[in-house]
Amino acid sequence: MSVIKAENITKTYKETAVPVHALNGIxxxxxxxxxxxxxxxxxxxxxxxxxxxxGLDHPSTGTVEVAGTNITDMKxxxxxxxxxxxxxxxxxxxNLIPVLTNKENVEFIMLLQKRSKxxxxxxxxxxxxxxxxxxxANQRPSxxxxxxxxxxxxxxxxxxxxxxxxxxxxxxxLDSVSTANLLDMMARMNQEQNATFVFSTHDQRVIDxxxxxxxxxxxxxxxxxxxx
Amino acid sequence: xxxxxxxxxxxxxxxxxxxxxxSIAFAVIFSTLMMSVQRGSLDQLxxxxxxxxxxxxQVQNPEFIDEKSINNSFSYGSDLLPNLEGIKGVQAVSPRIxxxxxxxxxxxxxxxxxxxxxxxxxxxxxxxxxxxxxGKMITSDSKGVVIAAGLADYLKINVNDTxxxxxxxxxxxxxxxxxxxxxxLKFPNPMQNKQMICMPLQQAxxxxxxxxxxxxxxxxxxxxxxxxxxxxxxSKFIDPKTERLVTWQEMTPELIQTANMKFASARVMILILYxxxxxxxxxxFLMMTAERKREFGIMLAIGxxxxxxxxxxxxxxxxxxxxGVLAGLAVSGVLLTxxxxxxxxxxxxxxxxxxxxxxxxxxxxxxDQSIFIFQALAxxxxxxxxxxYPLNKIRKNDPVVAIREGQ
Ligand SMILES: Nc1ncnc2c1ncn2[C@@H]1O[C@H](COP(=O)(O)OP(=O)(O)O)[C@@H](O)[C@H]1O
Ligand SMILES: [Mg+2]
Numbered sequence: 001m002s003v004i005k006a007e008n009i010t011k012t013y014k015e016t017a018v019p020v021h022a023l024n025g026i027x028x029x030x031x032x033x034x035x036x037x038x039x040x041x042x043x044x045x046x047x048x049x050x051x052x053x054x055g056l057d058h059p060s061t062g063t064v065e066v067a068g069t070n071i072t073d074m075k076x077x078x079x080x081x082x083x084x085x086x087x088x089x090x091x092x093x094x095n096l097i098p099v100l101t102n103k104e105n106v107e108f109i110m111l112l113q114k115r116s117k118x119x120x121x122x123x124x125x126x127x128x129x130x131x132x133x134x135x136x137a138n139q140r141p142s143x144x145x146x147x148x149x150x151x152x153x154x155x156x157x158x159x160x161x162x163x164x165x166x167x168x169x170x171x172x173x174l175d176s177v178s179t180a181n182l183l184d185m186m187a188r189m190n191q192e193q194n195a196t197f198v199f200s201t202h203d204q205r206v207i208d209x210x211x212x213x214x215x216x217x218x219x220x221x222x223x224x225x226x227x228x
Numbered sequence: 229x230x231x232x233x234x235x236x237x238x239x240x241x242x243x244x245x246x247x248x249x250x251s252i253a254f255a256v257i258f259s260t261l262m263m264s265v266q267r268g269s270l271d272q273l274x275x276x277x278x279x280x281x282x283x284x285x286q287v288q289n290p291e292f293i294d295e296k297s298i299n300n301s302f303s304y305g306s307d308l309l310p311n312l313e314g315i316k317g318v319q320a321v322s323p324r325i326x327x328x329x330x331x332x333x334x335x336x337x338x339x340x341x342x343x344x345x346x347x348x349x350x351x352x353x354x355x356x357x358x359x360x361x362x363g364k365m366i367t368s369d370s371k372g373v374v375i376a377a378g379l380a381d382y383l384k385i386n387v388n389d390t391x392x393x394x395x396x397x398x399x400x401x402x403x404x405x406x407x408x409x410x411x412x413l414k415f416p417n418p419m420q421n422k423q424m425i426c427m428p429l430q431q432a433x434x435x436x437x438x439x440x441x442x443x444x445x446x447x448x449x450x451x452x453x454x455x456x457x458x459x460x461x462x463s464k465f466i467d468p469k470t471e472r473l474v475t476w477q478e479m480t481p482e483l484i485q486t487a488n489m490k491f492a493s494a495r496v497m498i499l500i501l502y503x504x505x506x507x508x509x510x511x512x513f514l515m516m517t518a519e520r521k522r523e524f525g526i527m528l529a530i531g532x533x534x535x536x537x538x539x540x541x542x543x544x545x546x547x548x549x550x551x552g553v554l555a556g557l558a559v560s561g562v563l564l565t566x567x568x569x570x571x572x573x574x575x576x577x578x579x580x581x582x583x584x585x586x587x588x589x590x591x592x593x594x595x596d597q598s599i600f601i602f603q604a605l606a607x608x609x610x611x612x613x614x615x616x617y618p619l620n621k622i623r624k625n626d627p628v629v630a631i632r633e634g635q
Pocket of ligand 2: 047048
């Protein structure tokens with residue numbers, strides 16, 4: 001089943017002195033269970049594309065269908081709720097709410113989904129364990145290393161049981177050990193729980209772990225290969 | 229978890245929250261103190277006028293308030309005074325004749341105020357006996373008078389000298405008489421000290437040809453809060469055709485006016501203070517909103533409703549202001565209670581002024597609850613108004629921009 005279907009996406013930033021054509025006709029379909037990397041040099045349009053796929057931004061032209069729903073022209077407040085129920089997000093850094101403990105951060109998204117206290121509690125601990133940071137559950141994010149913080153962020157993204165997780169350069173701020181670690185855990189969640197990941201990167205070591213590699217250049221897809 | 233988040237957010241930047249808290253607390257302390265002194269001195273002004281002259285209520289001829297003429301007097305039955313004295317909450321009742329006369333001694337004459345009283349009853353209100361500085365006090369059947377010290381100086385008259393009083397009696401009758409000075413009184417109020425002549429009520433009734441008539445009966449209450457009850461009870465004993473109950477507010481409108489004018493500047497100061505505190509709070513909210521722009525963006529991105537995020541931030545603001553108000557009220561409550569029971573004495577220069585106006589010699593602090601309630605409300609209204617800024621920023625936060633800028 002396809003969880004993302006983007007057709008003829010373009011995005012032009014017009015607020016600048018010279019209009020910037022960030023995306024120039026993107027067609028992309030992502031199936032459930034994929035582990036896909038969007039790769040390309042800085043400025044090629046990765047963030048712009050992920051924002052549009054995640055319903056954070058609207059394309060200039062084209063349509064985006066997520067889990068069977070056309071979100072291209074969806075209104076802000078509806079989109080917020082749609083994101084909550086459908087998409088998990090991991091950003092480059094400082095994803096977490098600093099005043100909440102790591103476990104509360106994971107619980108928080110389930111609280112927004114109005115899940116019961118018991119369910120929140122159980123699932124948060126489960127996910128933190130799977131991400132190897134159960135012992136840090138009651139600490140604040142600031143007490144963790146960058147890599148550990150990103151693992152909490154992945155746990156939070158998984159907690160809401162989304163159709164897929166979008167991760168924009170999740171390892172950009174990490175050293176190579178933490179990078180490998182985080183990717184391994186994401187890959188394991190992909191294998192064991194069939195969690196769908198779409199992440200962007202320009203780091204070759206990360207690219208090597210992906211099953212499908214979509215390469216962007218100047219806002220266009222220049223190659224799309226799937227490996228086994 | 230929402231309230232926990234709000235609570236923890238307050239303590240994220242302890243220093244800033246502490247500064248905000250203490251500035252709110254300071255504003256509350258300062259303005260409660262100021263309002264308390266204001267209110268206290270208003271009470272004092274009223275007391276000085278009411279307790280030492282008019283009383284809280286008077287029975288008068290309905291016309292007397294507009295035209296203080298002895299023609300606007302009223303006849304009274306023998307049971308009026310005992311009836312009024314019997315009302316619960318009444319401390320003193322004093323029948324009076326208030327009028328004017330020209331006083332002469334040797335070559336000097338002066339217009340004077342004549343007050344006919346029953347000296348023992350008047351000691352419940354004006355306490356003339358305590359004002360005696362020379363000679364002796366009149367009794368209800370004396371033939372002489374006591375006069376104010378300032379007037380005595382002006383007329384160069386002394387105890388045992390004889391004073392000539394000329395006036396007009398009831399309905400145009402001639403009024404003239406010779407009165408021996410029995411004593412000299414020193415009035416703290418300068419107006420009274422220059423003009424006042426007191427004589428026994430019987431003498432005044434004879435002099436003005438007001439047989440069995442009075443111009444007023446002054447009633448002093450134990451506590452002015454009993455006014456409505458006493459007014460109601462007293463109204464049963466008077467005949468509305470010939471008599472009317474007049475409150476101290478009606479008798480001394482200029483008093484309240486003066487007080488209001490005096491306190492206008494204090495109000496302006498409180499207003500300026502709140503404007504300064506308001507700017508401080510606004511600065512805090514401004515920084516807080518800017519610092520947390522990315523965080524807000526992330527919360528909106530992962531699916532937190534704007535309304536809910538606004539609720540968190542609004543709760544923070546309310547909690548912070550509530551803490552500031554509570555701290556301020558606690559401190560000012562302690563201070564005010566202390567000052568209320570241990571009044572600050574005035575400096576000696578001010579003492580002379582206060583004395584001249586017949587005031588007590590201490591700054592009085594009011595503990596009226598409304599002062600505290602007003603402060604709490606003022607801060608909350610201020611905080612709510614200022615919270616518009618962060619709440620509006622949340623409304624307009626675009627996660628795409630907020631997250632990109634924060635990286
Ligand atoms: N808000 C914006 N306004 C103008 N230009 C933008 C904006 N956001 C991104 N861009 C431009 O769009 C292009 C793609 O940016 P981005 O999607 O961030 O690339 P990447 O994530 O691959 O580095 C870049 O040239 C960037 O400068
Ligand atoms: Mg990017």
